[in-house]
Amino acid sequence: MKSVIGAHWNYAREIRSILLRFVAFAILLANLLLGGNEGAERTHLIVVVSYLVISIASVATARFLPDRSWLKTLFVVLDALLVVLILYAHILGGPVTENHNLTTTGLVVAFILLNHVGLKLDRRLVLIFSGLVLASWMTMLAITAARHHSADMVSLIGSFFNQDLGLTVSFGFTALAIYLLAKDHDRTHKEALRADERRLNLSRFFSPLVVADLEEGSSAIDLERRNAAIMFVDLRNFTSFAENAPARELAWVLGEYRHLVSGTIFEHGGTVDKFIGDGVMAVFGQPSPTEDDADRALACALDLVDALSDWKNHSVRNGYPALNAGIGLHYGTVVGGVLDSGCHSEFTVIGDAVNVAQRLESLAKSFDAPLVVSSALMAQLREPVPTALWIPQSSVVLPGRRLPIDVWYLRREAGFTPAEENTNYETGGVQTAFHRSSFQLSPPAPDMCTG
Template identity: 75%
Template sequence: MTSSLHPHWDTAREKRSLTLRFVAFAILLASLLLGGNAGAERMHAVVVVSYLAISVASVATARYLPGRSWLTTLFVVLDALLVALLLYAHILAGPVTANHNLTTTSLVVAFILLVHVGLKLERRLVLLFSAIVLIAWVTMLAMTAARHDASGPLSLLGAFFNQDLGLTVSFGFTAFAIYLLARDHDRTRKEALKADQRRQNLSRFFSPLVVSALQEKGDVLGLERRSAAIMFVDLRDFTRFAEAAPAPELAFVLAEYRQLVSQTIFEHGGTVDKFIGDGVMAVFGQPRPKEDDADRALACALDLVDILTDWKNHNACNNHPALDAGIGLHYGTVVGGVLDSGCHSEFTVIGDAVNVAQRLESMTKTLQVPLVVSASLMCRLQAPAPEAAWVSHEAVVLPGRRLPVDIWCLHRETGSAHPMSLPSLRSR
């Protein structure tokens, strides 16, 4: 798993890590060539050559075998062992009477490789590297103290707690600080991943503008009464098709249909409230109502009529199920927001306007039309309704509702009559 949300972040970090690796190699090589490590030249040469081989292998792995975490761990262990070998060359490899103080080169390389591991921003790697180096370092210091002074426990402790141990403690403190930074980065990354996952989940149902509003407000989007345009889209005879269709074909048709509908809704600034089988419920004006909610909803419905008609014709030409769709559209007052139901919270709208829109969609089958729009929505339009083959029906009684509604039906025949100029047909 990468430690960043975006791949180019990991690439930039790998470049910095590579730079530090070759800086460490340059220091090692310069120290060897300048001859500042008397008595440890051979060991130092082994460390330089080994480190160069590990660096080349690390670069090749990052280039040709990306994402292999076990290889990354292996290179970190090898780097730690090389640091331990370098420490050994200056602490234990020489005679007992020799000076065992660490050179500046040894310290610089140890700290540079620690920072190099820290740039990977993985706690386990920082912990692994620093643990190997510290254990080796403290063990060598203890062995050195025992070799130099074994006259008694107090003198042994005095020989152990010297300046070199202070350097070891400094290295351990630096390693601990880098570990804390890696831990904080890991927490931040997990929170960012969760936020990104929430955004992706929201983007499946809401337009980008609504997703942004939800992220800004978070859980404060309580239930509020507001005006909105409600749309229901449903496929006709889908149940009959679903009973006989193979599961793969059913899934393909349903997924393609949902994608067409939801994408069109998002393009018009609407919100997909929910999917109900082959039905789609959309809202325009949730969570923030706008003056043109009715206009965008009607434009979306008209586009869906054309898009779903083309989809049906395309399927028919390719021997796929050709299903008609019906759309109901209404404007009214709803109660919308986050509806908390214990273990599951839903961002939705409820109210009579929702029921009316659903029943208008059901009427499309009865009237054999692709779109039924309430007069309430037509009255909310900021611009004149698009010219089409509209037919009005007054006082239509909807099943399960006491008050009748005036509606406008869009017939499939082409026409240029303006909706308000058409004669009214009274239905009871």
């Protein structure tokens, strides 16, 4: 998809191209009116009128049919033929005995129209235009030499290798330079498109700051051990809903949910590591760890609790299923960076901390909790723990893990309705509820993060 800036540049380039075309027309018209075309007035008049018609048609095509490439090619071919007529109109109209050297007007128009084609920055069009003009030009030089030479071969060669041939070579070198510029532009344009595509793909998973870091080729993308906060978000009973829901409804619900979750994650400087069906894995501290990763991750999780609760209530009011969400949050050491696996390279994190965060998200279902946080993450907070009705649970055994861990979770309030009704709820936007639900209004228990 073309960017707005790219469209603006294309429009500006087209305006410059049109101006050059009408400069050439003004020169032709002035030459016709001032009588600088003795012996070829009729041919010159035909060229001027034809060029005016072609110019108007070319401008109209650029305005109303910008994507018809064959029309652009047609106008370039017609321009080339008209240049040939301008260059040697006096040959067609004058007797053999007269001087058939090139006129200044013909040369000026030829070079102006070459630059006009060059401004399109399409090397194919430059090649077509210059190829036709040069081939015709050389042919006309040969015809002129044949009409003026004496019987011997030396005079024929002398008639061919004259000043006009040097001008032809100059035109050819100019055309080559413009062709090389158009080729460089083609390569730069393709690289820019690839960069935009990479940036678009990255922006689906990373916050803008992380995207900038990755584009600069930072060493942070190398696979290495680092500390990070890992978050898993998952919808409850989504599989049952997906089995019976129409495809359009399923796509709408899943897309809205992902948009909401990823937007909130990006808002807090996190990274969406991957989407797994209705699950989302996010990382805070990837690709570069910071001192407040745990704080941002917890703030994001609490905002997601509110936002997903609002989203659920909005869905119910509009006839969609009430889908609760569970969030697991843990802090630990991971191996993060670009994981090369042959045909597919993935920017991700792996390690025990990832497995623990996923187990905590599953644990949220058995606790009937919207959020379960490990004590390891609580211990990493630099700011006071956000006010909420935290419920501690010690020595929780996680499946597949030998050592138990301590956790803190929030109990889900049955029938909770947002404190502030938002009748203008936009499903595509990120909802951050500042009026937290009732389970977040009580002060935290003392020493909650020290155990």
